[in-house]
Amino acid sequence: MKRKRTKTHLVGLRVTEEQRAVLSKLQSESNLSKTDILLRGLEIISEYYSLGLDRDPLSYELRNLEKEAMRHTEALKQIRKREESIREMVQELRNVDEIIDKYQCDKSALIQILLEIQDKKHWLPKHALMWISERLKVPMIQILHIASFYKAFSLEPRGEHLVRVCLGTACHVRGGQRVLEVAERVLGIKAGETTHDLKFTLESVNCLGCCALGPVIVVDDEYHGKVAPSKAGDILASYTR
Numbered sequence: 456m457k458r459k460r461t462k463t464h465l466v467g468l469r470v471t472e473e474q475r476a477v478l479s480k481l482q483s484e485s486n487l488s489k490t491d492i493l494l495r496g497l498e499i500i501s502e503y504y505s506l507g508l509d510r511d512p513l514s515y516e517l518r519n520l521e522k523e524a525m526r527h528t529e530a531l532k533q534i535r536k537r538e539e540s541i542r543e544m545v546q547e548l549r550n551v552d553e554i555i556d557k558y559q560c561d562k563s564a565l566i567q568i569l570l571e572i573q574d575k576k577h578w579l580p581k582h583a584l585m586w587i588s589e590r591l592k593v594p595m596i597q598i599l600h601i602a603s604f605y606k607a608f609s610l611e612p613r614g615e616h617l618v619r620v621c622l623g624t625a626c627h628v629r630g631g632q633r634v635l636e637v638a639e640r641v642l643g644i645k646a647g648e649t650t651h652d653l654k655f656t657l658e659s660v661n662c663l664g665c666c667a668l669g670p671v672i673v674v675d676d677e678y679h680g681k682v683a684p685s686k687a688g689d690i691l692a693s694y695t696r
Contacts, residue, residue, distance in 0.1 A: 478492055478493070544582055547576070547580065547582070547583060548582070548583065548586050550575065551572060551583050551586050551587065552586075552590070554568050554571045554572060555568060555587065555590050555591070560590060560591060561591075562591040562592065562593050565587070565591060565593060565598065565601065566601060566605075568587060568591075569587075569598075569601065569602060569608060570607065570608075573607065573608055573609070577609070577612070577613040577614065577615060577617075577653075577656075578609040578610065578611060578612050578613045579602050579608055579609065579610055581610075584598050584599065584602065611649075612649060612653055613649055613653075613656040614649045614650055614653050614654050614655040614656035615653060615654050615655070616654060616655050616656070616674055616675055616694050617655075617656050617658065617673075617674070617675055618638060618642070618655055618656065618657045618658065618672065618673075618674050618691065619658045619659070619660050619663065619672070619673045619674075620634055620635040620638055620646070620657070620658070620659050620660070620670075620671075620672050621659075621660055621661075621662065621663045621669060621670065621671040621672075621673075622635065622659050622660065622661060623660075623661050623662040623663070623666065623669070624666075625666035625667075625669040626666070626669035626670040626671055629669045629670050630670050630683070630684055631669060631670040631671075633684040634670045634672065634682055634683075634684050634687045635659055636684075637684045637685075637687040637688055638657055638672070638687055638688075638691060639657065640688075641687070641688045641691050641692070642655050642657055642691065644657055645657070646658060646659040647659075654695070655691070655694075663678075665678065665680065668680025668681055669681070670682050672687060672690060674690070674691070674694055
């Protein structure tokens with residue numbers, strides 16, 4: 456007796472007996488061929504994946520909402536930073552106004568006005584100089600010339616404490632360079648730089664006029680003479696307390 460072979464493939468797909476039974480039932484109810492039913496099923500599956508319906512719709516929407524919320528939060532942070540910067544600038548200009556009014560808006564007192572601002576801010580912000588120019592009716596180029604000519608002024612942010620290490624001949628031969636290297640290591644900056652927290656600005660100078668005390672460190676207006684490299688860190692640490 457010849458055994459009847461059971462077809463296990465349909466339009467290139469391997470199907471089980473259970474799947475074949477389901478196809479037979481669908482065929483009898485829909486009057487479609489098994490091949491048409493399979494092809495229609497594949498079309499539906501393709502649409503399902505292309506629309507992203509394989510993902511949890513609620514989770515998908517929540518993720519989108521979370522991303523949108525994060526984007527708006529970041530934008531809000533930037534807006535608040537700008538608002539804070541504007542408030543700080545307005546307050547700074549009010550302080551500049553007080554200094555200008557103190558000198559009765561006299562343009563001949565320009566250097567004194569700049570010195571007071573330098574003393575309070577430790578540098579001369581551009582917006583402050585523009586405001587002085589407007590109030591005193593002095594050309595901006597003239598103010599910039601004065602601010603860049605005198606070493607007492609700085610057009611870049613400087614630290615709360617100005618640290619100067621002498622590298623003149625007398626200080627150099629007594630270890631001034633090593634003192635500077637210790638200061639650079641302790642503060643984490645090089646000579647001519649300012650710490651990120653605007654606490655210290657470090658400078659090297661050729662002479663401080665006190666050669667007999669070398670090596671010398673001057674912090675603000677306080678002189679420290681005969682400084683051993685091993686003690687330089689202790690001196691700077693005393694200004695961080």
